[in-house]
Amino acid sequence: MKLTDIKNGNLSAEWAEKGYELPKFDVEAVKSKTHAEPTWVHFGAGNIFRAFPAAILNDALNSGKYDRGVIVAESFDYEIIDKAYQPYDNLSLLVCLKSTGDIEKKVIASVTESLKADYSFGADWARLVEIFQAPSLQMISFTITEKGYGVAPADLERGLTPVLAMGKVTALLYERFKAGKLPLTVQSMDNCSHNGDKVKAAVFAYASKWVEQGLVPAEFLAYVKDETKITFPWSMIDKITPRPDAKVQKMLADDGFEDNYTIVTEKHTFTAPFVNAEETQYLCIEDHYTNGRPPLELGGVLYCDRETVDKIEKMKVCTCLNPLHTAMSIYGCMLGYTLISAEMADEDLRSFIQKIGYIEAMPVVVDPGVLNPYEFIGAVINRRLPNPFMPDAPQRIATDTSQKLAIRFGETIKAYEARGLDKSNLILIPLVLAGYARYLTGLDDNCRPFEISPDPLLAELQAIVAPLKVEAGEQDFSCLKALYSRTDVFGVDLYAVGLGEKIESMAKELFAGPGAVRATLHKYVKAR
Numbered sequence: 425m426k427l428t429d430i431k432n433g434n435l436s437a438e439w440a441e442k443g444y445e446l447p448k449f450d451v452e453a454v455k456s457k458t459h460a461e462p463t464w465v466h467f468g469a470g471n472i473f474r475a476f477p478a479a480i481l482n483d484a485l486n487s488g489k490y491d492r493g494v495i496v497a498e499s500f501d502y503e504i505i506d507k508a509y510q511p512y513d514n515l516s517l518l519v520c521l522k523s524t525g526d527i528e529k530k531v532i533a534s535v536t537e538s539l540k541a542d543y544s545f546g547a548d549w550a551r552l553v554e555i556f557q558a559p560s561l562q563m564i565s566f567t568i569t570e571k572g573y574g575v576a577p578a579d580l581e582r583g584l585t586p587v588l589a590m591g592k593v594t595a596l597l598y599e600r601f602k603a604g605k606l607p608l609t610v611q612s613m614d615n616c617s618h619n620g621d622k623v624k625a626a627v628f629a630y631a632s633k634w635v636e637q638g639l640v641p642a643e644f645l646a647y648v649k650d651e652t653k654i655t656f657p658w659s660m661i662d663k664i665t666p667r668p669d670a671k672v673q674k675m676l677a678d679d680g681f682e683d684n685y686t687i688v689t690e691k692h693t694f695t696a697p698f699v700n701a702e703e704t705q706y707l708c709i710e711d712h713y714t715n716g717r718p719p720l721e722l723g724g725v726l727y728c729d730r731e732t733v734d735k736i737e738k739m740k741v742c743t744c745l746n747p748l749h750t751a752m753s754i755y756g757c758m759l760g761y762t763l764i765s766a767e768m769a770d771e772d773l774r775s776f777i778q779k780i781g782y783i784e785a786m787p788v789v790v791d792p793g794v795l796n797p798y799e800f801i802g803a804v805i806n807r808r809l810p811n812p813f814m815p816d817a818p819q820r821i822a823t824d825t826s827q828k829l830a831i832r833f834g835e836t837i838k839a840y841e842a843r844g845l846d847k848s849n850l851i852l853i854p855l856v857l858a859g860y861a862r863y864l865t866g867l868d869d870n871c872r873p874f875e876i877s878p879d880p881l882l883a884e885l886q887a888i889v890a891p892l893k894v895e896a897g898e899q900d901f902s903c904l905k906a907l908y909s910r911t912d913v914f915g916v917d918l919y920a921v922g923l924g925e926k927i928e929s930m931a932k933e934l935f936a937g938p939g940a941v942r943a944t945l946h947k948y949v950k951a952r
């Protein structure tokens with residue numbers, strides 16, 4: 425069984441016998457309609473895209489009530505397109521690993537083209553320009569990680585040929601402007617707070633600079649700022665999607681599914697012709713579109729107003745899921761874990777995240793109404809994270825931690841400040857942040873080196889903690905001031921909000937030699 429059998433019409437009875445769900449729509453017809461009149465381009469050809477946005481579109485197509493696919497554009501890691509999309513006609517296999525142990529396998533055929541979003545790939549770039557000039561285009565979306573929204577001063581100076589994702593997107597919006605100021609919605613689906621505002625700020629930064637440099641007319645800036653033309657809605661996305669896993673790969677191989685290997689690209693993306701993910705999924709989107717949109721409600725998307733998205737996102741990204749993930753990943757990596765479900769069987773770690781969620785973060789959550797925060801966190805702690813069939817690893821979650829702490833913990837600290845809540849109630853959140861300094865040493869709790877996950881600020885932050893040793897006895901921890909006063913990393917100056925000294929004293933305990941991470945974690949969690 426190979427994904428390309430689908431195009432060749434070469435489908436054996438084995439597919440059904442082995443429980444593989446095939447597309448229920450005419451894949452070639454959808455492909456040619458989408459080519460002629462595209463409606464949706466997604467940037468970021470990573471795992472979550474295939475497991476979730478592409479899969480809900482596949483469901484919409486399976487319903488027979490919609491007929492357009494999605495075109496994927498990769499602006500950063502072109503190897504994904506060469507190795508995980510093109511050889512498989514852009515088809516992929518979604519393996520859903522339920523907490524009951526049931527496994528669903530579904531061929532996703534909603535991706536109709538895969539393009540490398542860079543000028544150096546002439547034909548692909550020309551096709552993207554053509555798509556952005558099409559009146560039918562309704563939405564562009566993103567899952568490019570938080571750092572993908574970065575705007576570097578050097579890139580702003582590159583004019584109309586920038587190298588960063590947001591610059592390229594702005595250049596494509598300029599093509600749409602020239603094609604008649606056509607409307608479009610720019611939709612982030614990343615785990616950032618107020619994610620629409622992040623894209624918006626980046627697009628405005630490029631457009632303003634280009635106007636200032638005389639590269640584009642002032643009307644272009646007015647166009648991207650005109651909410652009847654271009655909108656940047658907020659969203660909340662939730663579906664735990666680990667990297668492709670060796671056990672799943674073996675299970676597929678045993679089935680006779682031949683497209684079962686994993687690729688690690690030079691840029692460290694873990695990709696494959698298949699994705700493995702959990703069953704639970706939520707995608708809540710602010711319904712503010714200027715040129716219509718694909719009917720993703722057919723695949724379960726919840727459309728609502730901005731205020732509701734804001735509350736749902738705060739609940740998930742700042743309280744009930746992502747902070748727990750980061751807490752258990754920082755400590756999990758130091759304690760030698762490679763599986764999230766195994767960490768959930770560790771009483772200290774389970775209790776750590778439970779108390780962070782229920783006692784320290786929950787007091788600042790506003791009930792979004794459409795989802796209940798207590799039910800949500802209950803499912804995360806009791807069903808989703810302990811799912812023994814999910815191959816999720818703390819090392820995946822620890823990737824780019826410096827980009828996530830401000831959202832996952834800083835927002836809660838800010839809310840305590842804003843509401844005048846008693847910050848002495850914050851104990852385990854400071855312990856997470858103290859653990860980050862210990863994590864940056866790259867030594868586990870036995871003082872053996874472990875591989876720190878990639879992070880754009882890694883070298884810079886490691887240099888700050890470099891003077892510290894993991895050993896018993898007195899040492900000078902004043903270098904930590906340069907870390908914990910970083911508002912770019914923590915969202916607040918932790919000294920200014922009165923938590924810096926507490927974090928420093930916890931860090932002293934964590935650095936006190938082999939076994940200190942476990943002992944300190946146990947002490948604070950038990951006392952809480």
Ligand SMILES: NC(=O)c1ccc[n+]([C@@H]2O[C@H](COP(=O)([O-])OP(=O)(O)OC[C@H]3O[C@@H](n4cnc5c(N)ncnc54)[C@H](O)[C@@H]3O)[C@@H](O)[C@H]2O)c1
Pocket residue numbers: 467468469470471472473498499500501504567568569570571572573589613614615616661662663664665666693694
């Ligand atoms: N995996 C999950 O469980 C999950 C769940 C909800 C939301 N998300 C969101 O989706 C994002 C991607 O997750 P994934 O599982 O697809 O990861 P992945 O590693 O499989 O893919 C990452 C994607 O982002 C692109 N990217 C990375 N750095 C970039 C940069 N500097 N500029 C432009 N593009 C860049 C990569 O090329 C790739 O397309 C996450 O950061 C998160 O915001 C992920």
Ligand SMILES: O=P(O)(O)OC[C@@H](O)[C@@H](O)[C@H](O)[C@H](O)CO
Pocket residue numbers: 570615661662663664665745746749750820821823824
């Ligand atoms: O995807 P990231 O890197 O922003 O964060 C890692 C995980 O916390 C995240 O992917 C969760 O699995 C996801 O947010 C669940 O919906």
